[in-house]
Amino acid sequence: MQHTDVLIVGAGPTGLTLGIDLARRGVTALVTEKGPALSPGSRGKGLQPRTLEVFEDLGVLDGILAAGGPYPPTMTWRDGEQLGERPMFDPVEEDEGSRFTEPWMIAQWRTQEILYDRLRTLGGQVLFDHEALTLTQDTDGVTVTFTGGTEIRARYVVAADGGRSTLRRALGIGLAGGETLSLDPIVVADVRVPGLSRTHWHMFPPAEEGTGFLAICPLAGTDHFQLVAQVTGVEGALETPATGETVSHAPRPDTDATLETVNALLRARTHLPTATDLTWSSAFVPRTALADRFRAGRVFLAGDAAHIHTPAGGQGLNTSVQDAYNLGWKLGAVLRGAPARLLDTYEEERRAVAAGMLGLSTAIARSEARRGRSTRQLDLNYRESSLSQGTTSSLRAGDRVPVTLAGTDLHALIQGPDWTELTLPEGVFLVRPDGYVGWSGPTREGLAEYAAQVGA
Template sequence: MDVDVLIVGAGPTGLALGIDLARRGVDALVVERGETLAPGSRGKGLQPRTLEVYEDLGVLDEILAAGGAYPVGMIWTDGEQVGRHAMFDPAEDGEEGSRFTGPWMVPQWRNQEILLARLRELGGTVAFGREVVRIGQNAEGVTAHFASGAPVRARYAVAADGGRSAVRRALGIPMAGETLDPDRALVADVRIPELERTWWHVFPPSGPDSGFLALCPLAGTDQFQLVARLSAGAEPDLSPEGVRKLVAERTHLAPEAVTELLWASDFRPRAALADRLREGRVFLAGDAAHVHSPAGGQGLNTSVQDAYNLGWKLGAVLGGRAPEALLDTYEEERRPVAEHVLGLSTAILRAEARRGAATRQLGLNYRHSSLSEETRRDPGPLSAGDRVPDLTVDGVRLFDRLKGPDWTLLTLDSGVFLVRPDGYVGWAGDTEDGLGTYRARVGLG
């Protein structure tokens, strides 16, 4: 084998997985078909649960320094400010057992730079300009073939190469879903020096043949992210002239107010889920497994947490500390989460749900997983399968005890908890009776 794990795609999913494997001593290689990291602000919102994951992966300080909180929306009509709108319902400090009360804005290109720097710090590698064109496997491993360069042989492979995943298509895994809007949308990063950066500027449709446009100041930069729903049947014009014309048509700004277009793309909002998240020794993660509407900032966050779930399991199996069957729990746990979050993001797009507690992703759990074993007669608020809250007990912060790639045994007033490497309770009991049986089952001896 050339490597233990081949990760296809150097977006947030692939990079986060690379970091998690590198800190476990797993020989992993990330390959990316582009010559550089993907440009653009894209998924800019990091939810509280993802920020907790980033703390464990060792990038939280850089992420906090690179971004900022979301601004309040300012609604404009005919060049006049007509109202304000809070885009997210914040939590009170400590309300959900987290130090974070809402999403943190970091442009995706900057997020990726931070993750790549951390991966390299740990000795990990990204090979750019490596486009997968064919993939095969047998009982021992996976072979990936590229448009140029030698093939790579790995014990396992992970497709983290986006919604149009070449690996998923090569494996013949269908992705079922629905188009949520028949009209296309445009997203771009622009500079507009004259526009105030205090607000997230929202311009509702001016008529039945128009569409909304929003300009969000990107924290940590001098740029705005422009998002616009195009008129029915309109083809996107991603040129600087096209973007300037769109801004002038939808806002009070003159075309020349847009002094620079840094990046632009178009998309049609869609919700879709792969029929399965594993084919033999190949796993699907992130957008390769599930595609979300951008509403509510759920896609990137769900994707990073896919990586966080899969990383410790691959590390345990490759290190000989757990049976290969442990890898079956990846789909068992992550597919229901993806289904739930897809429904949530679709409901937010359709104005049927708000961006509140559910979007922060702190309440997602694995209670129904085969890895979750609750033996207490009266479990109380923290049950097997739940995320351990960020609490301080007897002057000790629990998250400080949980950091790192290992399982943690906690004894608290409410019982005994064996916490998984990803911060969820695996086993809970009133005493340690039965803990040995669980440990043997999951490969802990």
């Protein structure tokens, strides 16, 4: 039986981010992935400004910026005619709070490759072809059993194995507040679209009631587009003009869609004749859900295993990465001897944030909210957390530390995996490893007591 301090099940953005954070702390950790390689597909292609800050701290920002690009404006079409363009996101004014104000587009498969390369550089590894089946835990650790009978024993386990999480089900943790936003499945496919401009995100609204939308977005850093289409039950089967054959438009939800299906949708709803070179596709029914708990003993849920988002708000991958960023420093601290109760604050902090992001995503999907400052995730805070203690108001305990304050580049000072004490004209601050203020006061009185409580 193989042994490790932390076992991370799932090598998506969540699991890889956590693996990197633990590796740079010198924590012995293993990441497992059920498939033979990293999962393909553009999937969550938008990185919000807060996630870019996290990736800067983890040492992958340069690769992310080199492999992606800014979001293009949208172009709406009707009957082959352009109706006009608009930005996908409401503009946000630049200020001293962050050096990033706009989301960055990069296909998820490329994000995963960059994270994986960083993990290996730090000495971490991913065990592929390891599909988790079940687990047992006791007071000292957790044993996870994989296909083929392999077992891995860990002091802590993190289930980052997606929305259909095997480990979440094995733990008996339910999903609360699950809501299906539409009974019509969504088809997503990475394809080439010959002759289509890459300067815009092309939108094709429903031509009539009962038909679904279709959108085609150029994937920055590639020669592919991400095609997204709502598949409605009213349309029935789609006839392919080129051959006259009838093609089913409705793949079973949560299964791949074929190029034939994609092209039938394309021809029925746009002036474009065909797509080619399908490299990945998926179909799903959009829904939201939140796990009842984010922790069961020595097992933690992170990412889609803990919360399922509609893609409309661009929050799912970003919220998941920040789950990992929150949990990593806490696991590292407890493994070094910090009070075990520190791990209780993971669920306390992240479940509340995930619930808020789910509400925002749902509102955007229903056109009840716009993609504005709130989607950038820069204003998220842990003010209500039991870890947030302070008496000064200029920069409150629980707030994310801004990039610049009073002319000082604070992010340059707080980079790295450790706590940072800042003395500024406004007071004294102890900054957590994830960049949020843990403690604040007019002087250092009380700081040492707090530091001992959190293992700083």
